[in-house]
Amino acid sequence: MNLLATWxxxxxxxxxxxVGRRGxxxxxxxxxxxxxxxxxxxxxxxxxxxxxxxxxNGKTTTTxxxxxxxxxxxxxxxxxxxxxxxxxxxxxxxxASGWNGALPYDVGVFELDEAWxxxxxxxxxxxxxxxxxxxxxxxxxxxxxxxxxxxxxxxATATSAHVVLNRDDERIARLAELTTAHPTWYGVSAxxxxxxxxxxxxxxxxxxxxTKAADVELVTLSTExxxxxxxxxxxxxxxxxxxxxxxxxxxxxxxxxxxxLTFGLNADAIVTGLEAVEPAFGRGQSYxxxxxxxxxxxxxxxxGFRQSLRVLDTMxxxxxxxxxxxxxxxxxxxxxxxxxxxxxxxxxxxxxxVTSGTRAADMAVRLQxxxxxxxxxxxDLDTAVTSLxxxxxxxxxxxxFSTYTAMWALHALLERIEHVA
Amino acid sequence: xxxxxLVHLYPRxxxxxxxxxxxxxxxxxxxxxxxxxxxxxxxxxxxxPGDADIVLGGGGQDAAQDEIGLDFVSRKADLRARADDGVVxxxxxxxxxxLGHEFVTQDGIVIPGTGVLDVTTRGQxxxxxxxxxxxxxxxxxxxxxxxxSGMTTLGSGARxxxxxxxxxxxxxxxxxxxxxxxxxxxxxxxGPVLAKSPLFADxxxxxxxxxxxxxxxxxxxxxxxxEQAAAVAVGRPR
Numbered sequence: 001m002n003l004l005a006t007w008x009x010x011x012x013x014x015x016x017x018x019v020g021r022r023g024x025x026x027x028x029x030x031x032x033x034x035x036x037x038x039x040x041x042x043x044x045x046x047x048x049x050x051x052x053x054x055x056x057n058g059k060t061t062t063t064x065x066x067x068x069x070x071x072x073x074x075x076x077x078x079x080x081x082x083x084x085x086x087x088x089x090x091x092x093x094x095x096a097s098g099w100n101g102a103l104p105y106d107v108g109v110f111e112l113d114e115a116w117x118x119x120x121x122x123x124x125x126x127x128x129x130x131x132x133x134x135x136x137x138x139x140x141x142x143x144x145x146x147x148x149x150x151x152x153x154x155x156a157t158a159t160s161a162h163v164v165l166n167r168d169d170e171r172i173a174r175l176a177e178l179t180t181a182h183p184t185w186y187g188v189s190a191x192x193x194x195x196x197x198x199x200x201x202x203x204x205x206x207x208x209x210x211t212k213a214a215d216v217e218l219v220t221l222s223t224e225x226x227x228x229x230x231x232x233x234x235x236x237x238x239x240x241x242x243x244x245x246x247x248x249x250x251x252x253x254x255x256x257x258x259x260x261l262t263f264g265l266n267a268d269a270i271v272t273g274l275e276a277v278e279p280a281f282g283r284g285q286s287y288x289x290x291x292x293x294x295x296x297x298x299x300x301x302x303x304g305f306r307q308s309l310r311v312l313d314t315m316x317x318x319x320x321x322x323x324x325x326x327x328x329x330x331x332x333x334x335x336x337x338x339x340x341x342x343x344x345x346x347x348x349x350x351x352x353x354v355t356s357g358t359r360a361a362d363m364a365v366r367l368q369x370x371x372x373x374x375x376x377x378x379x380d381l382d383t384a385v386t387s388l389x390x391x392x393x394x395x396x397x398x399x400x401f402s403t404y405t406a407m408w409a410l411h412a413l414l415e416r417i418e419h420v421a
Numbered sequence: 422x423x424x425x426x427l428v429h430l431y432p433r434x435x436x437x438x439x440x441x442x443x444x445x446x447x448x449x450x451x452x453x454x455x456x457x458x459x460x461x462x463x464x465x466x467x468x469x470p471g472d473a474d475i476v477l478g479g480g481g482q483d484a485a486q487d488e489i490g491l492d493f494v495s496r497k498a499d500l501r502a503r504a505d506d507g508v509v510x511x512x513x514x515x516x517x518x519x520l521g522h523e524f525v526t527q528d529g530i531v532i533p534g535t536g537v538l539d540v541t542t543r544g545q546x547x548x549x550x551x552x553x554x555x556x557x558x559x560x561x562x563x564x565x566x567x568x569x570s571g572m573t574t575l576g577s578g579a580r581x582x583x584x585x586x587x588x589x590x591x592x593x594x595x596x597x598x599x600x601x602x603x604x605x606x607x608x609x610x611x612g613p614v615l616a617k618s619p620l621f622a623d624x625x626x627x628x629x630x631x632x633x634x635x636x637x638x639x640x641x642x643x644x645x646x647x648e649q650a651a652a653v654a655v656g657r658p659r
Contacts, residue, residue, distance in 0.1 A: 136437075144437075204433045327657065333551070334566045336611050339439030358657070361650035365616050368646055369442070369449050377649065 002042060003101035005035035009094030027094055028087030039086070042093050043124045048074055048107035050124055051259065054117040054155055055132025055172070056148070057304045058252045060280045061244060062130060063111040065256040069273030070107060070263060077105040085116040086123070114151040121158035129155050129181075130164040130259050132252075134171040135199050135303035136340065145171075145199060153178050162262040164255060167210045169198040186258035187214040188251060192221065195247060195310065202303055202340070216257040221247050222314055233257050233267040241275050245284030245295060245314065248307035282407040284311065287414045291394035292319075294385070294414060299401045300332070302340035308401055309341075312349055319396035320352040320388040323367075324381055324406040325359040331403040335359045338366045347372035350399075352391065356384035357406045381409050386417070424457030425629055428469055430478035430516060431489055432462045438568060440479025440513050442613030446622050447475065454640045465492040469499060474629040475509040476500075478516030480569075480611060490532050493519045497535045504537045507632045509625050510605040513614065517600070517607030518542045518571050538607050539578030540591075540600045542571040552654045553590070553610060555583025555598045561620030563599075564651040565610025573609075575600050582608060587658040604628045617651040619644040 012027040031038050043050050053063045067078045079092040089110050097103050112120050120126075134149045149171040156163050156175040163179055166172045167187035176183040188196050190209050201207050219230040219237060228239040229250040242253055253274050260270045279285045282298035295318075299305040312318070327333050346367065347353050353374045355363040360379045367374050378384035388398050402410055429444045444460060451458040463469050465488060469476065481489060493500075493516075500520070504510060510520070518524050521540035524532040534542075547570065554564040563583065572592040575581060581591070582599030590598035591609065599608040606625075608614060615622040619642070627637040 203436055334438060334568065334611070336439030336442070336566055336613060339442035339445070339613055339616070340436075359650070359653060361646055361653055362616075364646040365650050366442075369445050369616070374646075377646070 002035070002038055005031050005038040006094055006097045006101045007099065008034065009091070010097070010099060013091070013095060025085075025087045025091065028090035031090050031094060032087055039090055039093065040124050042097070042103055043108060045103055046077070046105055046108050048263070049127030049161075050108040050110065052117055052120065052126040052129040052155060052159070053109065053111045053132070054114055054129070054152065055166075056114070056135040056301060057307070058132045058248060058255070059111040059113070061249055061283045062132060062252040062255050063109055064280045065252060065274060065277045066130070066259055067109050068277040069256055069260045069265065069270055070109065072269055072273055073263070073265065074106040075104060076107055076109055077103070078109045079111060085113065086120050089120065114148050118151050118154045121155050126155075126159050128162040128164070128259065128262055129159040130255055131156060131166065131172050131175060132255060133166055133169045133198065133303070135202070135301055136337070156181070162259075164258045164262070166255065167212045167214050168193065168196060170200065170208065171198070173210065173212065182262075184258045184262055185212055185214045186216040186218075186254040187212070188218040188254070189220070192218060195221070196251060197303070197306075199303065202306070214258075215261055216254045218250050218254040221250055224314065224316070229253065231257055231271075233270055234261055236267040238267055238271050240271050243275075243277060244279035245286070246297070246308060246311040247314075248304070248310075249279070249284055282402065282411060285411075287418045289389050289414065289417050292389050292392045293397045294389065295397065295399045296407065296410060296414070297399065297401050298407050299403060302337050305338075305341040305401065309343075309346070312399065315397065317349045318399045319350065319392040320354065320398045321346065321350045322354045322356055322384050322388060322398065322400045322402075323363050324357040324384065324400060324402040324410065325355070325363045326357040326403050326406040327359050328405045331405050335362050338363060343367055343370040343372050345372065346370070347374075352388060354378055354384050354388060356381050357403065360384075381406055382413055385410060385413060423635055424459055425451060425474045425626070425633075426470060426472050427458060427460050428473040428476045429460060429462045430476060431464060431481070431492075433464065434489055435479045435481035435515055437480045437514075438566065438611035439613045440611060443479070443511060443513070443615045444477050446613065446615040447477075447626060450619075450622055450626060450642065453642060465489065469496070469503075473503065473508060474633060475511065475625060476503070478510075478512045478519075479613075480514030480516070489515075490519060490524075494533055494535060500535050500537050504603060504605045507604050507628075509629045509632070510537070510607075511615075511625060512605075512607045513611060514569055514571075514609055517609065518573065520605070520607050521573065521600075522576075524571060537605060538600050538602060539576035540573050540607065541576070542573045544571055546570065547593075549589035549593050549609075551588060552657050553585055553588025553598065554651070554655050555585050555590075557583045557621070560618065560624035562618065562651065562655075563608070563610055563614055563621050564617040564654050565608070565612035565614035566654075567609045568611060569609050573600070578602060582606060604632070612654075617647055617654060619647045
């Protein structure tokens with residue numbers, strides 16, 4: 001049966017390629033419909049089982065980091081296309097299978113958004129799960145935050161061996177009591193805690209320092225002078241040079257290290273793996289365009305946006321900043337979440353502040369009320385970015401904060417104009 | 422003291438979909454004109470100061486609303502007296518519902534309200550979601566984002582704030598949006614609504630200033646971004 005399913009799926013992938021389309025969902029959808037048992041049977045063949053990575057923020061980067069670290073010892077199957085629902089996992093599995101139905105992998109590492117993670121664990125019981133955080137996301141899509149926490153509880157309960165939990169997010173820490181899986185904890189040091197507010201703290205609650213010991217702790221962040229972060233991995237403190245910008249990526253590295261411990265990896269292997277990871281799509285990616293540096297940061301929700309803004313603390317003030325806000329389904333149709341991010345002082349950090357995307361004007365209003373007047377509103381993404389790059393001098397940096405669909409457009413633009421002389 | 426007192430109800434719990442932004446908008450519009458403003462957060466069990474000029478409340482998580490609901494109802498007499506006295510209220514979604522007589526959940530549980538506004542709300546399964554606007558003859562066009570599953574019906578003692586042309590409004594049936602009486606406003610517009618409704622924001626300030634016997638001449642501000650943002654939102658119904 002799985003051989004037939006693989007053939008069918010691979011045929012759909014091929015057919016899509018012939019007509020020039022890159023489909024993540026369709027092959028998976030076809031197989032899901034016709035062979036509902038395909039995924040559980042395929043996953044049962046992975047000797048190290050499945051790792052589910054979920055939570056509001058950091059899924060894509062953490063999945064990428066975990067895959068890189070584990071790939072030193074295991075053959076890792078992952079859905080690194082950012083297509084974080086069950087069909088995406090099926091498509092990735094089919095693409096990775098041979099025409100003879102063989103699946104030459106040891107472990108599956110899958111990023112799943114909260115709602116899809118629940119559906120996934122009903123089909124496949126993961127051996128390990130990494131539960132990152134619960135933050136207010138685009139609430140018009142998921143409902144409310146306590147509902148999201150319940151989704152993660154279902155994932156924790158379904159996990160058989162190890163749950164990796166964020167000590168600093170109470171909604172996550174509580175999940176340890178619900179599962180028979182062994183908890184491995186990660187967190188940030190007490191000094192760094194105010195920089196990593198959880199949802200309660202973000203909305204005015206006091207910073208609650210956990211008394212739980214963390215198996216992996218983020219001790220210090222990178223600064224302009226010392227670009228490596230410091231991680232304490234099972235009592236062993238190490239400097240780690242991460243390529244992805246921003247404090248949130250350092251926190252994701254801590255989650256990754258904690259997961260790696262459950263595979264028996266030592267600190268040396270973990271550090272080597274982490275240092276090899278390229279930034280994920282739009283998560284602190286940096287491009288060089290005509291001698292100017294352009295840094296892309298994806299923003300999806302208030303907590304993530306706040307974390308992304310802190311990228312600015314780790315670099316000299318940039319020449320220009322573009323904030324690009326679209327309101328398609330994948331971005332969240334409701335843009336009111338921008339009012340849950342504080343932007344005071346943003347204009348002081350830069351020479352030019354430009355808003356872009358379909359809701360460029362909304363963003364400009366938001367900045368206006370935080371006293372950071374914009375230089376211009378340019379809804380067209382290409383124009384907004386290319387004009388700023390043209391105004392910048394050689395060696396200057398332009399930092400872009402962008403929602404999901406705008407990020408796709410910007411990514412395509414930057415790939416096209418990168419390295420132009 | 423020519424300083425307006427803005428009361429922010431339950432800032433921690435009732436702040437969903439950016440409603441806290443309404444407080445910021447009013448504060449800045451006073452500050453930019455050199456007028457005094459004091460923000461007083463009021464949490465569960467804390468008294469609303471006697472000199473409150475404007476009371477603001479937003480939407481919240483359902484779970485939080487149990488505790489909030491009880492606290493709110495305990496303020497019934499106080500809130501009604503202030504409303505009768507012309508205090509300005511801007512309440513959105515959850516706090517709008519609590520200003521009504523009652524909220525009947527999907528399971529038929531009756532959560533009593535304060536009866537400040539002559540409205541009642543019933544929970545239903547379907548959520549009404551999307552960009553929405555209403556035109557008013559006192560505060561221009563109100564533009565926001567609706568996202569609620571409570572269906573609100575107005576009694577004879579409340580007037581709708583406006584008629585919705587594209588959105589679902591109070592109940593998805595009678596085309597009304599929001600409810601008002603005296604200076605009390607309840608709306609289903611998040612966004613926050615005042616960000617893209619500057620005329621309405623100034624109207625609230627004028628009503629509060631008038632009640633205090635202060636000048637209601639407000640220096641004009643540059644609202645071109647807000648107007649642009651409102652036009653974009655109006656052009657993008659769900």
